[in-house]
Amino acid sequence: MGKARNQFASTVIVIGAIAGAVVFTQKITPGFQSLFQGAATTSPSANPSASGTGSTAADQTVQGDPVNYQFGTVQLEVVRKSGKISAVNLLQATATNGRQGAFSPLVQSALQAQGTNFGNLSGATYTVDAFKQALTSAISKLK
Amino acid sequence: MYEFNRSEDCMGTVFRFHGRSPFDALKTIELLVKACEILHEADRTFSLYKENSPLSRLARGEAAIRELPPVVSEIWDACELWEKQTDGWFSAMSPTNTFDPSGIVKTWAAKRSAEYLVENGIEDFTLNAGGDVWIGEKVTTELDWRVGIHKPVSLAAENAGHLTVIDLRGTPYRGVATSGSAERGLHIWNPKAPGKVAAATIAQVTVVGRDLVEADVWATACFAEGERAIEHLNTYNAANPSNDFQALVIKLNDELMATDGFIELFAKN
Numbered sequence: 576m577g578k579a580r581n582q583f584a585s586t587v588i589v590i591g592a593i594a595g596a597v598v599f600t601q602k603i604t605p606g607f608q609s610l611f612q613g614a615a616t617t618s619p620s621a622n623p624s625a626s627g628t629g630s631t632a633a634d635q636t637v638q639g640d641p642v643n644y645q646f647g648t649v650q651l652e653v654v655r656k657s658g659k660i661s662a663v664n665l666l667q668a669t670a671t672n673g674r675q676g677a678f679s680p681l682v683q684s685a686l687q688a689q690g691t692n693f694g695n696l697s698g699a700t701y702t703v704d705a706f707k708q709a710l711t712s713a714i715s716k717l718k
Numbered sequence: 719m720y721e722f723n724r725s726e727d728c729m730g731t732v733f734r735f736h737g738r739s740p741f742d743a744l745k746t747i748e749l750l751v752k753a754c755e756i757l758h759e760a761d762r763t764f765s766l767y768k769e770n771s772p773l774s775r776l777a778r779g780e781a782a783i784r785e786l787p788p789v790v791s792e793i794w795d796a797c798e799l800w801e802k803q804t805d806g807w808f809s810a811m812s813p814t815n816t817f818d819p820s821g822i823v824k825t826w827a828a829k830r831s832a833e834y835l836v837e838n839g840i841e842d843f844t845l846n847a848g849g850d851v852w853i854g855e856k857v858t859t860e861l862d863w864r865v866g867i868h869k870p871v872s873l874a875a876e877n878a879g880h881l882t883v884i885d886l887r888g889t890p891y892r893g894v895a896t897s898g899s900a901e902r903g904l905h906i907w908n909p910k911a912p913g914k915v916a917a918a919t920i921a922q923v924t925v926v927g928r929d930l931v932e933a934d935v936w937a938t939a940c941f942a943e944g945e946r947a948i949e950h951l952n953t954y955n956a957a958n959p960s961n962d963f964q965a966l967v968i969k970l971n972d973e974l975m976a977t978d979g980f981i982e983l984f985a986k987n
Contacts, residue, residue, distance in 0.1 A: 697924055699898035703732060
Protein backbone atom coordinates (compact mmCIF):
# COMPACT_ATOMS: atom_id res chain seq x y z
CA MET A 576 0.00 0.00 0.00
CA GLY A 577 2.74 2.37 1.05
CA LYS A 578 4.61 1.54 -2.08
CA ALA A 579 1.77 2.50 -4.36
CA ARG A 580 1.32 5.77 -2.54
CA ASN A 581 5.01 6.56 -2.72
CA GLN A 582 5.12 5.92 -6.41
CA PHE A 583 2.49 8.49 -6.87
CA ALA A 584 4.03 11.11 -4.67
CA SER A 585 7.74 10.47 -5.09
CA THR A 586 8.84 13.97 -5.90
CA VAL A 587 6.56 15.48 -3.33
CA ILE A 588 8.40 13.55 -0.70
CA VAL A 589 11.79 14.71 -1.91
CA ILE A 590 10.72 18.32 -1.79
CA GLY A 591 9.03 17.55 1.49
CA ALA A 592 12.52 16.91 2.75
CA ILE A 593 13.47 20.38 1.60
CA ALA A 594 10.43 21.86 3.27
CA GLY A 595 11.45 19.99 6.41
CA ALA A 596 14.74 21.80 6.40
CA VAL A 597 12.90 25.09 6.16
CA VAL A 598 11.56 24.44 9.61
CA PHE A 599 15.10 24.52 10.87
CA THR A 600 16.04 27.67 9.04
CA GLN A 601 13.17 29.61 10.64
CA LYS A 602 10.11 30.00 8.58
CA ILE A 603 9.26 33.59 9.34
CA THR A 604 11.85 35.88 10.67
CA PRO A 605 11.10 38.38 13.36
CA GLY A 606 11.53 42.03 12.80
CA PHE A 607 10.57 44.28 9.99
CA GLN A 608 13.66 44.14 7.86
CA SER A 609 14.35 40.48 8.34
CA LEU A 610 11.03 39.78 6.68
CA PHE A 611 12.90 40.37 3.47
CA GLN A 612 16.35 39.47 4.58
CA GLY A 613 17.97 36.18 5.24
CA ALA A 614 17.54 35.74 8.89
CA ALA A 615 19.39 32.65 9.89
CA THR A 616 21.63 34.91 11.95
CA THR A 617 19.09 36.84 13.92
CA SER A 618 16.08 34.88 14.95
CA PRO A 619 15.08 32.12 17.28
CA SER A 620 14.19 28.93 15.53
CA ALA A 621 10.60 28.12 14.78
CA ASN A 622 11.28 24.50 15.56
CA PRO A 623 10.37 23.83 19.17
CA SER A 624 13.00 21.14 19.59
CA ALA A 625 15.72 23.52 18.48
CA SER A 626 14.43 26.71 20.04
CA GLY A 627 17.01 28.74 21.85
CA THR A 628 16.44 31.74 24.05
CA GLY A 629 17.35 35.11 22.66
CA SER A 630 19.00 35.89 19.40
CA THR A 631 21.65 33.19 19.14
CA ALA A 632 20.33 29.71 19.48
CA ALA A 633 22.65 27.04 20.86
CA ASP A 634 24.86 25.10 18.47
CA GLN A 635 23.06 21.99 17.44
CA THR A 636 23.06 19.22 14.89
CA VAL A 637 19.71 17.68 14.13
CA GLN A 638 18.99 14.66 12.01
CA GLY A 639 15.74 14.28 10.19
CA ASP A 640 13.99 10.96 9.88
CA PRO A 641 14.89 8.90 6.83
CA VAL A 642 12.20 9.43 4.22
CA ASN A 643 11.49 6.61 1.83
CA TYR A 644 10.32 7.46 -1.59
CA GLN A 645 9.89 5.67 -4.86
CA PHE A 646 13.53 5.51 -5.79
CA GLY A 647 15.23 5.21 -2.45
CA THR A 648 15.75 6.98 0.85
CA VAL A 649 16.55 10.57 1.77
CA GLN A 650 17.79 11.72 5.15
CA LEU A 651 19.00 15.18 6.07
CA GLU A 652 21.13 16.59 8.82
CA VAL A 653 21.06 20.26 9.75
CA VAL A 654 23.94 21.86 11.60
CA ARG A 655 23.50 25.12 13.45
CA LYS A 656 26.58 27.01 14.58
CA SER A 657 26.55 30.44 16.26
CA GLY A 658 22.92 30.88 15.38
CA LYS A 659 23.49 30.15 11.69
CA ILE A 660 22.57 27.12 9.70
CA SER A 661 26.09 26.17 8.73
CA ALA A 662 25.29 22.99 6.84
CA VAL A 663 22.48 20.92 5.49
CA ASN A 664 24.00 17.51 4.97
CA LEU A 665 22.58 14.68 3.01
CA LEU A 666 23.03 11.67 5.25
CA GLN A 667 21.38 9.39 2.78
CA ALA A 668 20.25 10.05 -0.73
CA THR A 669 19.92 6.79 -2.46
CA ALA A 670 18.26 6.00 -5.70
CA THR A 671 17.75 2.28 -5.48
CA ASN A 672 16.54 1.65 -8.95
CA GLY A 673 18.96 3.95 -10.62
CA ARG A 674 16.75 6.84 -11.60
CA GLN A 675 19.13 9.81 -11.43
CA GLY A 676 16.31 12.23 -12.00
CA ALA A 677 14.72 11.20 -8.76
CA PHE A 678 17.26 13.09 -6.75
CA SER A 679 18.63 15.38 -9.37
CA PRO A 680 21.60 17.71 -9.07
CA LEU A 681 19.01 20.48 -9.35
CA VAL A 682 17.17 19.45 -6.22
CA GLN A 683 20.42 18.72 -4.47
CA SER A 684 21.88 22.15 -5.28
CA ALA A 685 18.66 23.91 -4.34
CA LEU A 686 18.69 22.10 -1.06
CA GLN A 687 22.30 22.86 -0.27
CA ALA A 688 21.78 26.54 -1.07
CA GLN A 689 18.90 26.78 1.35
CA GLY A 690 21.10 26.98 4.40
CA THR A 691 22.82 30.16 3.24
CA ASN A 692 21.90 33.72 4.15
CA PHE A 693 20.33 36.22 1.79
CA GLY A 694 19.54 39.91 1.55
CA ASN A 695 16.23 39.82 -0.28
CA LEU A 696 13.38 37.44 -0.81
CA SER A 697 11.74 36.96 -4.19
CA GLY A 698 8.22 35.59 -4.40
CA ALA A 699 4.87 36.12 -6.05
CA THR A 700 3.82 39.76 -5.67
CA TYR A 701 2.42 39.92 -2.19
CA THR A 702 -0.37 42.22 -1.14
CA VAL A 703 0.05 44.87 1.52
CA ASP A 704 -2.35 42.77 3.61
CA ALA A 705 -0.26 39.60 3.30
CA PHE A 706 2.82 41.61 4.15
CA LYS A 707 1.25 43.07 7.28
CA GLN A 708 -0.11 39.71 8.33
CA ALA A 709 3.31 38.12 7.93
CA LEU A 710 4.86 40.98 9.86
CA THR A 711 2.38 40.63 12.72
CA SER A 712 2.98 36.92 12.82
CA ALA A 713 6.75 37.42 12.83
CA ILE A 714 6.61 39.97 15.62
CA SER A 715 4.42 37.68 17.72
CA LYS A 716 7.17 35.06 17.54
CA LEU A 717 9.80 37.35 19.04
CA LYS A 718 10.95 36.01 22.36
CA MET B 719 27.60 57.01 5.12
CA TYR B 720 23.99 56.47 6.02
CA GLU B 721 22.35 53.05 6.02
CA PHE B 722 18.74 53.10 4.94
CA ASN B 723 15.88 50.65 4.95
CA ARG B 724 12.73 52.27 3.66
CA SER B 725 9.49 50.51 2.90
CA GLU B 726 6.81 52.21 0.86
CA ASP B 727 3.24 51.06 0.30
CA CYS B 728 2.35 51.51 -3.34
CA MET B 729 0.34 49.66 -6.00
CA GLY B 730 -1.17 47.45 -3.32
CA THR B 731 2.20 46.02 -2.37
CA VAL B 732 5.34 47.08 -0.51
CA PHE B 733 8.57 48.38 -2.04
CA ARG B 734 11.70 48.25 0.06
CA PHE B 735 14.90 50.22 -0.56
CA HIS B 736 17.80 48.93 1.45
CA GLY B 737 21.42 49.93 1.30
CA ARG B 738 24.05 52.51 2.06
CA SER B 739 24.17 56.13 0.96
CA PRO B 740 27.23 58.39 0.76
CA PHE B 741 25.05 61.29 1.98
CA ASP B 742 23.70 62.18 5.40
CA ALA B 743 20.29 61.07 6.62
CA LEU B 744 18.47 64.21 5.54
CA LYS B 745 19.73 64.23 1.95
CA THR B 746 19.27 60.46 1.66
CA ILE B 747 15.67 60.56 2.85
CA GLU B 748 14.97 63.47 0.55
CA LEU B 749 16.19 61.38 -2.43
CA LEU B 750 14.26 58.32 -1.26
CA VAL B 751 11.05 60.33 -1.05
CA LYS B 752 11.57 61.47 -4.63
CA ALA B 753 12.31 57.91 -5.73
CA CYS B 754 9.06 56.80 -4.10
CA GLU B 755 7.24 59.61 -5.85
CA ILE B 756 8.24 57.97 -9.16
CA LEU B 757 6.42 54.82 -8.00
CA HIS B 758 3.30 56.74 -7.00
CA GLU B 759 3.30 58.68 -10.25
CA ALA B 760 3.39 55.40 -12.21
CA ASP B 761 0.53 54.12 -10.07
CA ARG B 762 -1.54 57.24 -10.77
CA THR B 763 -0.92 56.83 -14.50
CA PHE B 764 -1.35 53.09 -14.94
CA SER B 765 -3.74 51.93 -12.23
CA LEU B 766 -6.93 50.43 -13.56
CA TYR B 767 -8.27 50.60 -10.00
CA LYS B 768 -8.23 54.38 -10.14
CA GLU B 769 -11.24 55.49 -12.12
CA ASN B 770 -9.64 58.61 -13.55
CA SER B 771 -6.18 57.33 -14.29
CA PRO B 772 -5.02 57.85 -17.88
CA LEU B 773 -5.09 54.09 -18.38
CA SER B 774 -8.66 53.77 -17.12
CA ARG B 775 -9.69 56.50 -19.52
CA LEU B 776 -7.92 54.67 -22.33
CA ALA B 777 -9.67 51.42 -21.39
CA ARG B 778 -13.09 53.11 -21.48
CA GLY B 779 -12.27 54.62 -24.86
CA GLU B 780 -12.45 58.16 -23.48
CA ALA B 781 -8.96 59.07 -24.58
CA ALA B 782 -6.68 58.10 -27.42
CA ILE B 783 -3.19 56.99 -26.63
CA ARG B 784 -1.59 60.10 -28.17
CA GLU B 785 -3.61 62.31 -25.79
CA LEU B 786 -2.16 60.58 -22.75
CA PRO B 787 1.22 61.16 -21.08
CA PRO B 788 4.02 59.96 -23.41
CA VAL B 789 4.97 57.30 -20.90
CA VAL B 790 1.80 55.38 -21.83
CA SER B 791 2.84 54.93 -25.43
CA GLU B 792 6.36 54.16 -24.28
CA ILE B 793 5.00 51.21 -22.25
CA TRP B 794 2.64 50.25 -25.09
CA ASP B 795 5.56 50.01 -27.52
CA ALA B 796 7.67 48.10 -25.03
CA CYS B 797 4.84 45.61 -24.47
CA GLU B 798 4.58 44.99 -28.20
CA LEU B 799 8.28 44.26 -28.30
CA TRP B 800 8.12 41.93 -25.33
CA GLU B 801 5.20 40.08 -26.88
CA LYS B 802 7.44 39.36 -29.88
CA GLN B 803 10.44 38.52 -27.70
CA THR B 804 8.41 35.89 -25.80
CA ASP B 805 6.72 34.45 -28.90
CA GLY B 806 3.41 35.79 -27.70
CA TRP B 807 3.51 34.29 -24.20
CA PHE B 808 3.57 37.75 -22.69
CA SER B 809 0.67 39.94 -23.69
CA ALA B 810 -0.54 43.18 -22.18
CA MET B 811 -3.95 42.76 -23.81
CA SER B 812 -6.33 41.41 -21.18
CA PRO B 813 -8.98 38.74 -21.80
CA THR B 814 -11.49 41.57 -22.30
CA ASN B 815 -9.08 43.09 -24.82
CA THR B 816 -8.13 46.18 -22.89
CA PHE B 817 -4.54 47.35 -22.55
CA ASP B 818 -3.52 46.21 -19.08
CA PRO B 819 0.22 46.39 -18.42
CA SER B 820 -0.32 46.12 -14.63
CA GLY B 821 1.86 43.03 -14.53
CA ILE B 822 5.01 44.91 -15.43
CA VAL B 823 4.26 48.48 -14.32
CA LYS B 824 5.48 47.61 -10.85
CA THR B 825 8.96 46.55 -11.98
CA TRP B 826 9.05 49.23 -14.66
CA ALA B 827 8.46 51.89 -12.01
CA ALA B 828 10.87 50.18 -9.61
CA LYS B 829 13.59 50.30 -12.23
CA ARG B 830 12.94 54.01 -12.87
CA SER B 831 13.09 54.84 -9.18
CA ALA B 832 16.27 52.79 -8.68
CA GLU B 833 17.85 54.56 -11.65
CA TYR B 834 16.88 57.90 -10.15
CA LEU B 835 18.82 57.08 -6.99
CA VAL B 836 21.84 55.83 -8.95
CA GLU B 837 21.89 59.03 -11.04
CA ASN B 838 21.85 61.02 -7.82
CA GLY B 839 24.77 59.24 -6.24
CA ILE B 840 23.15 56.43 -4.21
CA GLU B 841 24.44 53.25 -5.81
CA ASP B 842 24.98 50.72 -3.05
CA PHE B 843 21.47 49.33 -2.52
CA THR B 844 18.86 46.78 -3.49
CA LEU B 845 15.19 47.35 -4.19
CA ASN B 846 12.56 44.74 -3.42
CA ALA B 847 9.43 45.54 -5.41
CA GLY B 848 6.83 43.40 -3.69
CA GLY B 849 8.82 40.23 -4.27
CA ASP B 850 10.78 41.19 -7.38
CA VAL B 851 14.35 42.16 -6.65
CA TRP B 852 16.67 44.71 -8.27
CA ILE B 853 20.33 44.58 -7.31
CA GLY B 854 22.57 47.63 -7.70
CA GLU B 855 25.74 47.26 -9.73
CA LYS B 856 27.76 48.55 -6.80
CA VAL B 857 26.36 46.71 -3.79
CA THR B 858 29.09 46.15 -1.24
CA THR B 859 27.77 43.38 1.00
CA GLU B 860 27.80 39.65 0.31
CA LEU B 861 24.24 39.46 1.53
CA ASP B 862 22.93 41.89 -1.08
CA TRP B 863 24.04 39.59 -3.88
CA ARG B 864 22.03 36.74 -2.44
CA VAL B 865 18.34 36.37 -3.08
CA GLY B 866 16.11 33.84 -1.40
CA ILE B 867 13.34 32.28 -3.44
CA HIS B 868 10.14 31.93 -1.54
CA LYS B 869 8.23 28.68 -1.41
CA PRO B 870 5.11 28.78 -3.61
CA VAL B 871 2.94 29.81 -0.68
CA SER B 872 1.83 33.20 0.60
CA LEU B 873 4.15 35.32 2.69
CA ALA B 874 1.38 35.19 5.27
CA ALA B 875 1.04 31.41 5.18
CA GLU B 876 1.81 29.31 8.22
CA ASN B 877 4.56 27.50 6.28
CA ALA B 878 6.01 30.64 4.66
CA GLY B 879 9.76 30.61 4.13
CA HIS B 880 12.44 30.37 1.52
CA LEU B 881 12.92 27.33 -0.68
CA THR B 882 16.44 28.07 -1.82
CA VAL B 883 18.97 30.86 -2.25
CA ILE B 884 20.76 32.14 -5.34
CA ASP B 885 23.93 34.22 -5.43
CA LEU B 886 24.30 36.68 -8.31
CA ARG B 887 27.78 37.99 -7.49
CA GLY B 888 30.02 37.59 -10.52
CA THR B 889 27.08 36.99 -12.84
CA PRO B 890 25.63 39.49 -15.31
CA TYR B 891 22.18 39.26 -13.70
CA ARG B 892 20.73 42.12 -11.65
CA GLY B 893 17.02 41.36 -11.65
CA VAL B 894 15.01 38.53 -10.06
CA ALA B 895 11.28 38.26 -10.70
CA THR B 896 8.86 35.64 -9.44
CA SER B 897 5.37 34.89 -10.72
CA GLY B 898 2.95 32.57 -9.02
CA SER B 899 -0.53 32.15 -7.72
CA ALA B 900 0.40 32.06 -4.03
CA GLU B 901 -0.49 35.66 -3.24
CA ARG B 902 -3.06 36.86 -5.72
CA GLY B 903 -4.55 33.64 -7.02
CA LEU B 904 -4.76 32.87 -10.71
CA HIS B 905 -4.19 36.37 -12.01
CA ILE B 906 -2.05 35.68 -15.05
CA TRP B 907 -3.96 35.05 -18.22
CA ASN B 908 -2.72 32.66 -20.86
CA PRO B 909 -2.61 34.75 -24.06
CA LYS B 910 -2.73 31.60 -26.19
CA ALA B 911 -5.66 29.88 -24.49
CA PRO B 912 -9.22 30.25 -25.79
CA GLY B 913 -10.71 33.23 -23.96
CA LYS B 914 -7.25 33.87 -22.49
CA VAL B 915 -8.25 31.92 -19.38
CA ALA B 916 -5.92 31.99 -16.40
CA ALA B 917 -2.75 29.93 -16.58
CA ALA B 918 -2.59 27.25 -13.90
CA THR B 919 -0.16 24.55 -14.95
CA ILE B 920 2.73 25.43 -12.64
CA ALA B 921 2.87 26.79 -9.08
CA GLN B 922 5.61 29.38 -9.44
CA VAL B 923 8.43 30.53 -11.65
CA THR B 924 11.44 32.67 -10.81
CA VAL B 925 13.32 34.35 -13.66
CA VAL B 926 16.75 35.91 -13.37
CA GLY B 927 17.97 38.39 -15.98
CA ARG B 928 20.15 41.42 -16.57
CA ASP B 929 17.16 43.72 -16.51
CA LEU B 930 14.48 43.53 -13.82
CA VAL B 931 11.60 44.50 -16.10
CA GLU B 932 12.54 41.95 -18.74
CA ALA B 933 12.95 39.29 -16.05
CA ASP B 934 9.43 40.20 -14.93
CA VAL B 935 8.13 39.96 -18.50
CA TRP B 936 9.64 36.49 -18.85
CA ALA B 937 8.34 35.40 -15.45
CA THR B 938 4.83 36.34 -16.55
CA ALA B 939 5.35 34.63 -19.92
CA CYS B 940 6.79 31.49 -18.33
CA PHE B 941 3.89 31.25 -15.89
CA ALA B 942 1.49 31.40 -18.82
CA GLU B 943 3.45 28.86 -20.85
CA GLY B 944 4.00 26.44 -17.98
CA GLU B 945 6.58 23.64 -18.01
CA ARG B 946 7.46 24.12 -21.65
CA ALA B 947 8.81 27.57 -20.82
CA ILE B 948 12.05 25.94 -19.68
CA GLU B 949 12.72 24.46 -23.11
CA HIS B 950 11.53 27.70 -24.70
CA LEU B 951 14.03 29.73 -22.66
CA ASN B 952 16.88 27.31 -23.31
CA THR B 953 16.27 27.80 -27.02
CA TYR B 954 15.95 31.57 -26.63
CA ASN B 955 19.16 31.71 -24.61
CA ALA B 956 21.10 29.76 -27.23
CA ALA B 957 20.11 32.39 -29.78
CA ASN B 958 20.58 35.36 -27.41
CA PRO B 959 23.61 34.59 -25.26
CA SER B 960 24.21 38.26 -24.43
CA ASN B 961 20.74 38.72 -22.95
CA ASP B 962 19.84 35.33 -21.56
CA PHE B 963 17.39 34.54 -18.77
CA GLN B 964 17.56 31.70 -16.28
CA ALA B 965 14.40 30.26 -14.78
CA LEU B 966 13.40 27.96 -11.94
CA VAL B 967 9.93 26.44 -12.20
CA ILE B 968 8.12 24.85 -9.27
CA LYS B 969 5.51 22.50 -10.61
CA LEU B 970 2.15 21.93 -8.97
CA ASN B 971 3.51 18.69 -7.48
CA ASP B 972 6.50 20.63 -6.02
CA GLU B 973 8.93 19.15 -8.53
CA LEU B 974 11.62 21.56 -9.74
CA MET B 975 12.63 22.35 -13.32
CA ALA B 976 15.26 24.84 -14.43
CA THR B 977 17.03 26.25 -17.45
CA ASP B 978 20.52 25.00 -18.24
CA GLY B 979 22.33 27.85 -16.48
CA PHE B 980 20.29 28.03 -13.31
CA ILE B 981 22.07 25.41 -11.30
CA GLU B 982 25.24 27.52 -11.25
CA LEU B 983 23.36 30.33 -9.53
CA PHE B 984 22.56 28.46 -6.32
CA ALA B 985 24.38 29.98 -3.37
CA LYS B 986 27.32 28.11 -1.92
CA ASN B 987 28.36 28.44 1.68
